[in-house]
Amino acid sequence: MERLRERLSRRSASEPVKLRKRKSHLYSKDYTTDVFENGFSIIGFSVGFRLINCFLVQSSYVPDEYWQSLEVSHRMVFGYGYLTWEWTEGIRSHSYPVFIAILYKMLHILGYDTVQLLVWFPRLIHAFLAAMADIKLYALVRRLEHRDVARWTYFCQLSSWFTWYCCTRTLTNTMETILTTLALCYYPVPGSKSHSSSKYLSLVALAILVRPTALIVWMPLLAFHFLQEDDKLKLITYHALPIGAFTLGLSTVLDCILYGKWTLVQLNFLRFNIWHNVAEFYGSHPWHWYFTQGCPVVLGPHLLLFFHGCTLTPKRYRILLAAVIWTVLIYSLLPHKEFRFVYPVLPLCMLFCGFSLASLKSWRRPAAGALVLMNLLPALYTGLVHQRGVLDVMGHLQQLCHTASPQPDVLFLMPCHSTPFYSHIHCPIKMRFLECPPDLSGNKSYVDEADLFFANPKHWLEVTFARQALLPSHLVLFDVLEKEILTFLEVNKYVRQKEVFHTHIPDGRVGGHIFIYERTLNDASD
Structure with missing residues (x-):
């Protein structure tokens, strides 16, 4: 009897220690290794999902998907092809086509440069990058909020029909969105203890090189970070200036070599699109287009959840909402408008949708089911049927x-x-x-x-x-x-x-x- 009592007392004394250890382990680990209830890791599920996503998108979206990426890369590696006027005038950076050209060169060296692999291999790489962005978005929310919000944000990201439609395409908008999402994971959101100025600024710099308009999304976020930073001089001299100078310098050297002359594509981009307003040549829309058509279509069935989530989200996320509103307002001032231009802020919107679903409690599973069904039809139709x-x-x-x-x-x-x-x-x-x-x-x-x-x-x-x-x-x-x-x-x-x-x-x-x-x-x- 005495031995039994002693054994029970030891067990009761050791249980709190074990629980503390488990809890400590939970909050110290990398959240990308979280395991779902069904046993699949988030990494394996994300990669598998985006690979399926890639093969179920067999349609065309916009000409830039090919003419500003694959065609340029093909000419660089194989020596023949056609370059549009943007490349003869030097308003496009080679940073993104070089990335695809490296993939093409690998296939060529290995003797696997068949037309099927030239079409699908870059898209498969984009699928892996899109999966990485999904994982990092989950990890960001998981560090800041409880698991419920993180899971529903991740669910909203995967169920978005527009993300499904775009995330594996060889578009500069796609790469801009991926880099923006990855950068957010290291951005100093209030309450985050794992941010890294050098990492997120490097990713932002890459996004701006790929597509200069990425600066529109990041302007309010960069300004907020600067205002909140205690050591502003260190932020500028140790992080912003070196990273900006290095990436811009490397990009300029690359463009000068490939263009065969001195070229500063960022300046040319502004000169043609702002001063000469060349973009308007390809169509113009009324100022309210993003509010009445653009954003409702891109968000799709998530629209109501987004509005609901904006009323529930803690104050520390207001800077992310400000970035969304700012981006839509700035793009509304430009005459030429397209759905894909606001794609980079879609992952930010998914955070607010995740808060909305997490708050619905008993209604969230029916709401989630309805969300999947309403996104499934446009995702499959636009991916497999429309414009193929x-x-x-x-x-x-x-x-x-x-x-x-x-x-x-x-x-x-x-x-x-x-x-x-x-x-x-x-x-x-x-x-x-x-x-x-x-x-x-x-x-x-x-x-x-x-x-x-x-x-x-x-x-x-x-x-x-x-x-x-x-x-x-x-x-x-x-x-x-x-x-x-x-x-x-x-x-x-x-x-x-x-x-x-x-x-x-x-x-x-x-x-x-x-x-x-x-x-x-x-x-x-x-």
Whole structure:
């Protein structure tokens, strides 16, 4: 009996120590190693989820996905391709294309530079980076809040249809968003004890190199850090200036080498986009567009949760909300607007959505289920169905690489930059598209080639190809154009070889299907 009492007393005395040890271990470990109730680690789940995400996005979004990244990288490594006017005028930094070019060079050295790997390998790397951003967002919230808020923030991040749609694409906006999310993990949010000025400023500097407009997102955050910092001189002299000077210097040297002349792309970017307002050439929207269309579409079903979360979030997160509002306001002042421009602040919005879901208690599981269902449809539709034709058609054209005689000659009679180019063909066959560079000379009567063509397609073709010897072997066009040039096609013996679905929502010059016409060989002589 005495032994039993002694044993019980020892156990009761040791239990608090064990609990303290467990609690200490919980708060000292890296939260990225947290394990979900179902046994999957957050790292493994995030990577697997984004890999699935990558393969279930088989559509096109915007031309910059290819023309400002893959096409430039392909030309750098393989020596042929097309550069848009931004690269001839020196307003783009090579920092991001060089990253993809390194991937291409690795494939080339190993002898695996097939067209499939050139298309998918950069996207797979982006999937891994997107998974890392998801993990770091969870880790940030987990350090500042209890596990419930962190898990629901992570859930909101993964369930966002727009993040699913964009995060594995080779867009500078995607890399800007990833770097911004990683930088936030080291940013001195009030209450955070694991921040690092050098780490987050380095990531911010990289984001600005990739896309100078990243500075818009970070301006209020940098100002807040400066005002809250006790040793301001050290922050500037030991962190900001050295990091800024090093990254800008390295980027400038890289651009000067690759452009073959002295080039400061950041200055050129401001000169063309602010002073010359070149962006307006590609369309303008009313000032309220981000409030009435842009943000509601990007946030999607998360919109109500975001508004609800803004009323619940502690005061220390107001600087993050200020960054979101500031970014939307600044972009609203610019005439040219796109959904992807506000993508970098979407992870910040997910924090507020996480607070909202965590506060719903008994209602949060039904709300989470509804959130998944409402995001699933647009995610799968936009990723697998909408605007996929411009990628599928390149797969058909790639077969022309195996045609020895006659030499293929492809003309794209589509709005300029509708399709990718050599990065999705990977052989130097002759290809041409209707160009649309902006006027940089101040000529008010300037009309680009694409607009000239669509003003009178049949006349343009007859004048351009007055001699049959100049006729291309293949024409690629949207179905909405076929009726206007049908006579030209019949006279010159073009036969439709392929019809490819593109979208259920045709708009103007963009049709629902893409046609590939081939000129018959027996009538291809003068």
